[in-house]
Amino acid sequence: MASQGFSVYVGNVPYQGSEQEIGQYFSSVGVVTNVRIVYDRETGRPRGFAFVEFSDETGAQRAVDELNGQSFNGRNLRVNYANK
Numbered sequence: 743m744a745s746q747g748f749s750v751y752v753g754n755v756p757y758q759g760s761e762q763e764i765g766q767y768f769s770s771v772g773v774v775t776n777v778r779i780v781y782d783r784e785t786g787r788p789r790g791f792a793f794v795e796f797s798d799e800t801g802a803q804r805a806v807d808e809l810n811g812q813s814f815n816g817r818n819l820r821v822n823y824a825n826k
Contacts (some may be wrong), residue, residue, distance in 0.1 A: 747775050747795035748802035753820035755779065757788050763815070768794045771808055772801015793824055 755764065761777040768774050776795040779788050796802045802823065810821040 747797065748799045749793050749795045749824035750802050750805045751820075751822050751824045752792045752794055753790070753822075754817050755788070755790055755792050755819065756815040756817045757790060759788075759792075759815055761792070764792055764794060767814055768796075768805055768809065771804035773797040774801070 752764065752768075759779075761779055764779070765774045765777040768777070773796060774794060775797050777792060778795075779792045781787065782789050794805065796805065806821050806823060809819060811818055813819075
């Protein structure tokens with residue numbers, strides 16, 4: 743099986759948050775390899791959630807355990823394992 747990154751779903755992301763800011767925030771719990779904010783196709787505006795990919799399962803697990811419910815730029819994040 744090809745090795746895939748370990749992704750977490752991040753909900754309630756502030757609309758003004760950037761992928762770089764989110765990556766820096768999540769790097770406190772592990773090595774972040776990718777951040778993808780999801781945008782609305784029609785308006786081009788952020789939809790308020792993102793996916794953060796870690797290099798290993800430990801980072802993803804720590805993100806779920808330690809960052810779920812934490813405040814980021816004034817909003818409490820929802821952090822769960824992403825559905826594959």
